[in-house]
Every structure is written in structure tokens, then in C-alpha cells.
Amino acid sequence: MITRDPGAFLALARGCGPDFGPATARAAFLVAPEGFRRAEQSALDNAYMAEAPAFEPERALAQHRALHAALAASCPVLCFPGDPDTPDAVFPNNAFASAPGRLLVGRMRHPVRQRETAREDIRRFFGEVLGARTIDLSGQPHPCELTGSLVIDRARGLGYCGLSERCDEDGARLMHEAFGLRTTLVFDLAPGEYHANVVMSVLAGRCVLLCEDGFASPTAAAAIADLYAPHAIRLSAAERQGFVANCLALDAGTVWMSARAGRALDPLNRAALGRAGFVVREVPLDAIEAAGGSLRCCVGEIF
Structure with a gap:
């Protein structure tokens, strides 16, 4: 079921146990x-993107290498080469995503990002090395920027899709079907927000972080928080x-986050993550964050 009705979503989601699939990825990839x-x-x-003078290419490369090394403590991580013609490719989770046996290719809103989805090396890695079949959404007209727009509880097969210029209702439906989710809650993001994964995250299927002011309506945010209580952590602006x-x-x-995020994290919320069973690890990414995304945006998960 895919719905805009938080009550209908909750009624179904409460009956979904953590038996849909692995709660976390078996590996990850970067660009x-x-x-x-x-x-x-x-x-x-x-709106999170800095002005051009704030971009420091060499620092971004160095921080990205350090990110690669750090994340390897959690799972195997590989890195594909970048391309100067695709300056946003450092955020591959918007263009490529996976589910068991499948590679999903998203439909990006902007032409500069549409070039990313055409690259053959990532497609061939999933198809020829991992044996995954490709579900290619890049040629249809509805924007659907994958796990930027759609936050997924992989353990229970639940989706949370924030609508903006980067994903419309048809795009949400296409992603719901391609991931094979049990149910997806569709909601509008607040004006000025571009991706759901900037306003919420589901962690290993048992905890949610969310910022209510990133949602157009507090009802959707409240329903999500209710589902994950007592491990629903509300964030400030x-x-x-x-x-x-x-x-x-x-x-x-x-839980992996950037050093900037770690400084912003309220000590009470850090303690709440501890009660949910998580240690916070931080990686400096300020050079990359100039491009308007942070750690989660940099990581493509392999299931």
C-alpha cells in the first residue's frame, strides 16, 4: 500500500515485523x-548549498578518502571514480540504489545529474559482478531521486517518501513498486526542503531521527515518531x-554522521541514540557539505 493517510499507514505498519530483509547493508559504495x-x-x-567560493576541491577529495577509510569499519566499501562533468556525483544515493537482486536507477530532476545515471561502470558492477537486474527509472518523466527522496526501513519494508521538486507522486509510486515495499507513507516536505533524507533517517530499523519543521504537516512526522517510540528522536531546526x-x-x-552534525547534535539526543544501542562516529566533511549534502548522501548502500 502507498498512501498519504498517516492513520492508514500506521494501521498497516504496526503489523509489519522486522522480517522483510537485512536492517543494514552488506556493503557500500562511494563516488x-x-x-x-x-x-x-x-x-x-x-538551499543547503554554499556559494562557489566556498568549494575547495582538494579538501573535498581528502575528506572523501578519509570517509572511505572510516566507513570500512562497518562494512566493505568501494569507491568509483568521479567525473568533472558530473559535479554532484559525490552523492550517488540519489541516482543509484539497491535492493536484494536489484539495482535501481533514478530519474534525476536536473540535467547535470541525469548524466550520472548513464554511467556504465556502476550499472555493470551491479549487473555483471553482483548479478543484479536493473530497474531503470531514468527514462520516464517523473522525478524520483531514490534514497534521497525515499527513506526506507529495510527491516520492515516501510518507506517514507518526501515530495518536492525532486520527487512527485508518480515517482513515489514507481519507487515503492521497484523496491517492493510493504507500505509507503507519502508526505509533502516543507517549502525549501529538497530531500527527505535531510529531515529524517531510520537507523537499523529500530530508531528514527526526524525534524518536524522539515515536514509540511506535523501529522506525518507525528505518525512516524509514534511508530518508533520510544526510540523516536526529534531534532531541532x-x-x-x-x-x-x-x-x-x-x-x-x-551511527555515522559528519563532524558538523556531531557538533550540532544535542547531548540529550546523543544520549537517546545511546539508549537505542548506537555509538555515534563522526567524520569531517565540511568541504563536501558545501555542495548541499552530507554523509548519508555520499553513501550508496548494497543489499
Whole structure:
């Protein structure tokens, strides 16, 4: 079921046990920030992006290498080369995503990002090395920027899809079907927000971080929080702006976020993550965050 009705979603989601699939990925992939610079098309609807003088390509590369090394503590991580013609490719989870036996290719809103989805090396890796079949959504007209727009509880097969210029209702439906989810709650993001994964994150199927001011209606946020209580952690606007919600669990006991997010994380919320069974690990990513995304955006998960 895919629905805009939080009550209908909750009624079904409460009966979904953690038997849909692995709660965390078996591996992950990155794309190096070669030719790192401000993508003016993306800046049209990404309020988190800095102005061009703030972009430091060499620092971005160095921080990305450190991210690669750090994440390897949670799971195997590989890195594909970047391309100066695709300056936003450092955020591959918007263009490529996976489910067991499947590679999903998204439909990006901006032409500068549509070039990313055409690259053959990532497609061939999933198809020829992992034996995955490809579900290619890139040629249809409805924007659906995969796990940027759609936050997934992989353990229970639940989706949370935030609508914006980057994903419309038809795109949400296409992703729901391609991932084979049990139920997906569709909601409008607040004006100025571009991706759901900047305002919320589901961690290993048992905890949610969310910032209510990133939702157009508080009803959807409240329903999601109810489902994960007592491990529903509400974030402040300052924490959202610091990319706290753009975090990721790649194993059952670790939450990865940027150093900026770690500084923004309220100590009470850090303690709440501890009660949910998570240790917070932080990686400096301020050079990459100039492009309007943070750690979770940098990581493509392999299921």
C-alpha cells in the first residue's frame, strides 16, 4: 500500500515485523568528488548549498578518502571514480540504489545529474559482478531521486517518501513498486526542503531521527515518531541545518554522521541514540557539505 493517510499507514505498519530483509547493508559504495564544484542547476532547489567560493576541491577529495577509510569499519566499501562533468556525483544515493537482486536507477530532476545515471561502470558492477537486474527509472518523466527522496526501513519494508521538486507522486509510486515495499507513507516536505533524507533517517530499523519543521504537516512526522517510540528522536531546526538527520547506520551499533552534525547534535539526543544501542562516529566533511549534502548522501548502500 502507498498512501498519504498517516492513520492508514500506521494501521498497516504496526503489523509489519522486522522480517522483510537485512536492517543494514552488506556493503557500500562511494563516488569520488573529482572536479568538485558548485552545480548551478542543483543550487536552484537546494538551499543547503554554499556559494562557489566556498568549494575547495582538494579538501573535498581528502575528506572523501578519509570517509572511505572510516566507513570500512562497518562494512566493505568501494569507491568509483568521479567525473568533472558530473559535479554532484559525490552523492550517488540519489541516482543509484539497491535492493536484494536489484539495482535501481533514478530519474534525476536536473540535467547535470541525469548524466550520472548513464554511467556504465556502476550499472555493470551491479549487473555483471553482483548479478543484479536493473530497474531503470531514468527514462520516464517523473522525478524520483531514490534514497534521497525515499527513506526506507529495510527491516520492515516501510518507506517514507518526501515530495518536492525532486520527487512527485508518480515517482513515489514507481519507487515503492521497484523496491517492493510493504507500505509507503507519502508526505509533502516543507517549502525549501529538497530531500527527505535531510529531515529524517531510520537507523537499523529500530530508531528514527526526524525534524518536524522539515515536514509540511506535523501529522506525518507525528505518525512516524509514534511508530518508533520510544526510540523516536526529534531534532531541532539547528540540528537539521547541521545535517544531523543526514546520518546512516551501516551496522547494528554505529551511527555515522559528519563532524558538523556531531557538533550540532544535542547531548540529550546523543544520549537517546545511546539508549537505542548506537555509538555515534563522526567524520569531517565540511568541504563536501558545501555542495548541499552530507554523509548519508555520499553513501550508496548494497543489499
